[in-house]
Amino acid sequence: MKTRILITGLAFVSAISFGQKKEIKKAEKAIQSNDYNEALNYLKEAEPMLGSVDNDVKAQYYAARGQALLGSGSSDFTKLKNAAEAFNQALTLDPKIESQLAAPIQNLRAALINSAVQDQTSGQYKTATEKLYTSYLVTKDPSDLYYAASNAVNGKDYESALKYYQMALDAGYTGEKEEFVATNKETGEVESFENENVRNIAVKSGQYIKPEKRVGESKKGEILRNMTLIYIEQGDNEKATALMKTARAENPNDIYLMRADADMSYKMGDISRYNQLMGQIVASDPENPEVYFNLGVGSAEIGQKEEAIKYYQKALELKPEYEAALINIAVLKLSGEDALVEEMNSLGNSRADNQRYDELKQQRNDIYTETLPYLEKALVLQPNSKEVVRTLMNIYGQLADDAKYKEMKAKLESLEK
Known part of the structure; x- marks a missing residue:
């Protein structure tokens, strides 16, 4: 009697296993026909008995579930996240399934990254960060960590930024890659x-x-720079200093680390060291316009507007067609406009107020006049830039240059068609 019960039990387990395999096969066929919701229904029928089958069958179940979720919700982050979890579960249960999942995982990564880029463009940095980190969890590509950290910085989620930057460094990520x-x-x-x-x-x-x-530039210096600045922002100068010391010891001639060290010194009020490092940076490659452009970006970031403009102008001396330097100078010069307009709007109608208004208006017009040559040259280099055309149109309007205002207005309308 005991023997018969055992045989019956074994037959029952076999029947369950066979039934599950059958439902999984049906799901796989539905996936091949792009009928993802039907595939999910088949998998739902198989799920209750999942605990009684071998790992290879479970792996096939999770692989199919991941593909069905990906196919049915390429724009639904919840489904994409669940797909990532399913793929990870499949790989954990049966590492041999990796080759089978290579293409679906790459498709999942593409969906997550494309969605993250859209979020980043619209300023939704938190969700962009989550999507990029989810991509990393399934692909283990540390570049996803780097971009997740960058979005976390933009969203002022500094704890997540530090975590992902450190994970990227621990994984040996530098951002360097071969380019043809x-x-x-x-x-x-x-x-x-x-x-x-x-x-x-x-x-x-x-x-x-x-x-x-050629080999692309390393992002390690930028990562360490951002980490040190976050520590400084959090008031943890000790961690910032220790991190920079270690980084500089590893790469004493890394121009990006020197920049990071200089920025950190400025933030900490060590202006003498800041000036010393800036001198070293310039001396490292004095005829390279990119060096001066990057110094301009760094100076602007720490609020040294006039210094930034000088660096951009030096970059233009070495490379007169440097469009980015032209635009950045224009942006910095126009940044002084807001304070003038705010004061102008706050004035009353007394004689003194009217006189002050005229003075401020002239100062604003002077800013416009100084800015025009940079934007006009940028437009020659990039004639279809809507932002440059729009800015020029507004400036010409404020300076009462009706002919050029109408020209830019017509050009903008043409570009926006």
Whole structure:
């Protein structure tokens, strides 16, 4: 009698296993037909008996669940997150399934990153951070951590930023990667290609010349710089100093770390060290416009507007067609407009107020006049830039230059069609 019961029990377990496999196979076929909701229904039927089957069957269940969730909700973060969890569960149960899941996981990553980019563009940094971190959890690509941390910084979630930056560093992430580039014969610009074969085909077409292989710049300096600035923002100068000391010892000639060290010194009020480091940075490559441009960006970030403008102007001396430097100078000069307008709007109608109003108006017009040459040159370099056209239109309007105002207005309308 005992033997018969045991045999019956074994047959029952086998039947359950067979039934589950059948439902999973049905789900996989539905996925192949892009009928993802039907696949989820089949998997729902199999789920109650999941605890009684082998790990390889469970892995197939979770693999199918991940694919069905991904297919049914590429714009639904909850489904994408659940898909990531399902893929991770499948890989934990059966690491051999990795090759089967390679393509679905890459599709999941693409969906998460594209959605995160949209969130970032609209200022939803918290959700962008969550999506990029979810991508990391399933792909283990540390670049996702770097971008998650960057969005956390933008969203002022400094604890998450520090966590993800540190995880990226611990994973050995530097951001350096091989790039296959060639020069566009028509524009003279160096362009990057997806891989070496694509680059070689472009060169053979005759449209590109000077094929090269180069390594992208390391982001380690930027990461350490941001981490030190976060520690300073939190009032933890000790951690900031210790982190920078370690980083500089590892890479004493890293220009980005020198910049980070200089910014940290300025934030801590050590102006003497700040000036010393800035001098070293310039001396490291005095004919490189990028050095001066980056110094301009750093100076602007710590509130040294006039210093930033000087660095941008030096970059323009070395590279007169440097569009980004032209625009950044214009942005800095126009940044003084808000305070003038605020004071103008606060004035009354007394004689003294009217006189002060005229003085402020002239100061504002002087700012516009100083800014115009930079924006006009930027427009020559980038004639279809709507933001440059719009800014020029507004300035011409304030300066009562009706002809140029109408010209820019017509151009903007044309660009926005």
